[in-house]
Amino acid sequence: MIRKTVFVIILSICSINLFAQDSAIPDSIICYAADYNAGTQLLLTLNSGAKIEATAQIDVTYIDFPEEAKPAFEAAVSIWESYINTSKTIRIKATWASLAGGSLASSGATRIFRNFKNAPLTDVWYVVPLAEAISGEELNSGDYDINVNVNKNINWSYNTQGTPINNKYDLSTIVLHEIAHGLGYSSTMKPSGNSQAQWGQSGYGMIYDFFLQKPDKVLFTNSTVYGNPSATLLSAITSGSVYFKVNNPGLAKDLPKIYSPNPYEDGGSLSHVDESYYPAGSENSLMTPNIAAAEIIHTPGQVILSILNQIGWGVNNLQNNVITATEPVLPEIMIYPNPVSNQVTLLVPSHLRSSNSKISLLDNWGQVLEQAAFDSTLEPNKTIDISHYVSDIYFIRLENEFGIFVRRIIKN
Numbered sequence: 036m037i038r039k040t041v042f043v044i045i046l047s048i049c050s051i052n053l054f055a056q057d058s059a060i061p062d063s064i065i066c067y068a069a070d071y072n073a074g075t076q077l078l079l080t081l082n083s084g085a086k087i088e089a090t091a092q093i094d095v096t097y098i099d100f101p102e103e104a105k106p107a108f109e110a111a112v113s114i115w116e117s118y119i120n121t122s123k124t125i126r127i128k129a130t131w132a133s134l135a136g137g138s139l140a141s142s143g144a145t146r147i148f149r150n151f152k153n154a155p156l157t158d159v160w161y162v163v164p165l166a167e168a169i170s171g172e173e174l175n176s177g178d179y180d181i182n183v184n185v186n187k188n189i190n191w192s193y194n195t196q197g198t199p200i201n202n203k204y205d206l207s208t209i210v211l212h213e214i215a216h217g218l219g220y221s222s223t224m225k226p227s228g229n230s231q232a233q234w235g236q237s238g239y240g241m242i243y244d245f246f247l248q249k250p251d252k253v254l255f256t257n258s259t260v261y262g263n264p265s266a267t268l269l270s271a272i273t274s275g276s277v278y279f280k281v282n283n284p285g286l287a288k289d290l291p292k293i294y295s296p297n298p299y300e301d302g303g304s305l306s307h308v309d310e311s312y313y314p315a316g317s318e319n320s321l322m323t324p325n326i327a328a329a330e331i332i333h334t335p336g337q338v339i340l341s342i343l344n345q346i347g348w349g350v351n352n353l354q355n356n357v358i359t360a361t362e363p364v365l366p367e368i369m370i371y372p373n374p375v376s377n378q379v380t381l382l383v384p385s386h387l388r389s390s391n392s393k394i395s396l397l398d399n400w401g402q403v404l405e406q407a408a409f410d411s412t413l414e415p416n417k418t419i420d421i422s423h424y425v426s427d428i429y430f431i432r433l434e435n436e437f438g439i440f441v442r443r444i445i446k447n
């Protein structure tokens with residue numbers, strides 16, 4: 036006897052081991068000089084009662100560095116040692132190098148890791164010094180964690196007292212800035228071709244990426260609104276109106292404003308704060324894309340500290356401190372890759388897993404094409420083969436007692 040109602044459920048669902056620890060080499064960031072004398076001075080000031088002893092150890096290996104430049108580098112290192120918390124030594128390789136004209140320095144973590152022990156989010160990249168701080172484990176066998184390349188062709192000031200000197204760039208200020216990039220102040224979002232932008236490395240986002248948004252508070256990693264890649268995303272990251280979502284209530288009404296010029300600037304966009312919003316001499320100007328001559332910034336400022344805290348760093352001297360290195364932020368449902376040609380995977384984060392889950396594939400009209408029940412506590416990754424469908428917009432829907440979650444996908 037043949038049943039009249041034919042449920043054609045072609046979900047070829049399988050779980051794959053995506054939680055294995057993995058690492059990759061990230062892009063480095065180039066930071067440029069502003070061609071004027073700022074004559075401004077922001078010195079290290081700690082809140083009353085704040086810790087001043089080091090809560091991190093940062094070791095520097097100097098390559099071709101002139102002896103007289105090292106104290107200025109060390110001064111910046113000791114500032115970060117008193118702000119961030121880690122039980123693992125951070126190793127910096129500092130190279131005195133000849134960089135392209137106009138650039139002060141380039142920097143970045145040597146590696147990024149995902150799915151390390153105690154990782155707050157699954158399948159999200161963290162820079163190695165942060166991954167080691169969170170896991171409490173040595174992940175790269177004692178190799179360097181951060182590279183800082185300083186342009187030897189710049190007219191540097193090696194003064195460690197924070198004295199602005201006209202036509203000289205303050206080395207301590209730049210090193211303080213560059214180390215912040217190595218601590219994770221870095222986005223993977225960038226243009227893809229002429230008309231789109233994308234995010235991620237090997238398909239996975241960097242933790243910093245997951246907090247970028249416009250004033251409408253829709254995160255750029257929200258795939259229901261921003262395809263990856265998409266023209267919508269390119270428009271957003273060049274909108275001049277990008278903000279970093281932080282939980283710090285002290286910044287709720289004045290979220291960190293991120294540098295997002297049009298056109299996109301390689302090395303500058305998104306991995307810095309907005310220069311016009313945080314001008315030279317203002318409290319949170321350390322991470323602006325251009326540092327001027329005679330511009331002294333020897334303190335990270337609450338905005339920069341809040342961003343580092345948000346991506347997972349335990350930070351001293353942060354007002355309205357809300358999260359610590361080991362306290363997870365709640366991740367959202369993720370779909371990847373997107374756009375997709377053959378197999379698309381739904382990742383259910385731990386707080387949304389249920390033995391009574393249902394996954395559906397819907398067409399652009401909301402019609403259910405395929406559906407299956409599954410236990411997301413056992414299979415948090417569900418892969419659906421959609422290779423036999425025509426190129427179009429589709430939706431993946433997850434339903435369980437925590438709610439209904441819908442994500443848009445593009446089938447190539």
Ligand SMILES: [Zn+2]
Nearest residue numbers: 064065066324
């Ligand atoms: Zn920079």
